Amino acid sequence: MNEGAHVFITGRRDAELTAAAMEIGRNVTGVQRDEVNGRNRMSEALSPIFVVGGTGRHGTGAYVARQLLRLGLPIRALVRQRDDRARALEESGAKVVVGELRDRRSLIPALEGTAAAYFTYPIAGGIIDAAANFASAARAAGLKRLVVMSMGPANPDNPSHLGRAQWLAEELLEWSGLSCIHLRIAAMFFENLELLHNEDILGDGAIRNSFPDLPMNWISGEDAGKLAIAALRFPERFGDKTAIYPTGSEKFTHSEVAGIIGRHLGRSLRHETISDEAWQTRLMELSEHDGRITLDMARHISAVGASMRKPFPINDLSTR
Numbered sequence: 001m002n003e004g005a006h007v008f009i010t011g012r013r014d015a016e017l018t019a020a021a022m023e024i025g026r027n028v029t030g031v032q033r034d035e036v037n038g039r040n041r042m043s044e045a046l047s048p049i050f051v052v053g054g055t056g057r058h059g060t061g062a063y064v065a066r067q068l069l070r071l072g073l074p075i076r077a078l079v080r081q082r083d084d085r086a087r088a089l090e091e092s093g094a095k096v097v098v099g100e101l102r103d104r105r106s107l108i109p110a111l112e113g114t115a116a117a118y119f120t121y122p123i124a125g126g127i128i129d130a131a132a133n134f135a136s137a138a139r140a141a142g143l144k145r146l147v148v149m150s151m152g153p154a155n156p157d158n159p160s161h162l163g164r165a166q167w168l169a170e171e172l173l174e175w176s177g178l179s180c181i182h183l184r185i186a187a188m189f190f191e192n193l194e195l196l197h198n199e200d201i202l203g204d205g206a207i208r209n210s211f212p213d214l215p216m217n218w219i220s221g222e223d224a225g226k227l228a229i230a231a232l233r234f235p236e237r238f239g240d241k242t243a244i245y246p247t248g249s250e251k252f253t254h255s256e257v258a259g260i261i262g263r264h265l266g267r268s269l270r271h272e273t274i275s276d277e278a279w280q281t282r283l284m285e286l287s288e289h290d291g292r293i294t295l296d297m298a299r300h301i302s303a304v305g306a307s308m309r310k311p312f313p314i315n316d317l318s319t320r
């Protein structure tokens with residue numbers, strides 16, 4: 001191993017296996033194995049895990065890529081261009097492939113020889129196209145298992161057009177015959193606070209949006225990524241359900257969030273509920289100088305805000 005060999009050790013009990021791999025240190029992968037599915041597990045462990053979103057800003061794909069590499073598992077990361085973020089991934093041990101989710105031609109060679117994949121897509125338009133191309137390419141390339149980062153509002157009747165699109169994308173991926181786990185995260189990402197409110201927090205000290213001041217679920221992109229890692233490594237722990245609704249472990253109202261951030265900044269912050277229209281207008285202003293914010297995202301977030309005032313059963317971020 002000191003000369004660069006990579007060792008795979010097998011065992012039936014995960015805790016003991018992980019402890020043994022940690023004791024050995026680097027260049028080792030523990031493969032949980034039993035009499036029935038041992039061969040499949042071993043060949044899966046030898047093939048790289050395909051990761052979408054390794055260059056992402058919310059960080060689920062970036063976390064998944066980093067953590068799989070840390071666990072000694074080979075990954076193949078899809079990037080759209082060879083930039084500094086792609087080079088950083090490569091330097092940390094990932095094999096990087098250039099491709100585009102909406103171009104099936106680029107996906108087939110990229111997926112070749114992989115057995116499991118992590119799929120994510122930003123909160124933006126185009127997910128149905130991306131999922132259709134990915135599903136078709138994955139089928140052609142022989143992919144077996146897929147973990148999908150999704151959202152609580154993924155539902156055919158959701159007021160958010162992106163919630164409905166996410167649900168349809170999930171359907172397409174299911175129809176491809178892949179074994180899927182959809183992580184419909186029923187919580188807000190903490191990262192949204194920086195993305196959507198940074199300017200106003202630093203300006204006149206207000207978090208303004210159309211959310212009512214009710215307790216809602218919060219999670220970090222990194223914790224959502226941890227769930228994805230668990231689903232990739234131990235799908236059997238997720239039972240028979242193809243879609244699950246993780247909530248994160250913390251519930252705060254926006255006023256409480258304003259209080260917490262205010263204490264860290266040493267100043268007083270407040271939350272103000274504004275109308276859906278005013279919130280959308282504000283997001284569109286921000287989008288003029290921040291390419292991460294789009295009209296689709298603005299429409300989605302204000303629809304989620306509206307549904308919190310009149311809770312829609314499936315995407316109620318406060319009660320699940």
Ligand SMILES: NC(=O)c1ccc[n+]([C@@H]2O[C@H](COP(=O)([O-])OP(=O)(O)OC[C@H]3O[C@@H](n4cnc5c(N)ncnc54)[C@H](OP(=O)(O)O)[C@@H]3O)[C@@H](O)[C@H]2O)c1
Nearest residue numbers: 053055056057058059060101120122149150151185188189
């Ligand atoms: N924000 C929330 O409150 C919240 C709540 C619940 C669930 N979620 C879920 O979290 C996910 C978003 O977080 P994230 O960390 O995964 O997203 P992210 O940080 O926005 O990253 C998206 C990644 O996808 C890549 N990408 C975008 N379009 C692509 C294309 N056409 N072809 C190839 N790659 C493409 C991006 O590449 P580039 O770097 O080249 O752009 C980026 O690496 C969504 O599934 C959302 O439903 C979010």
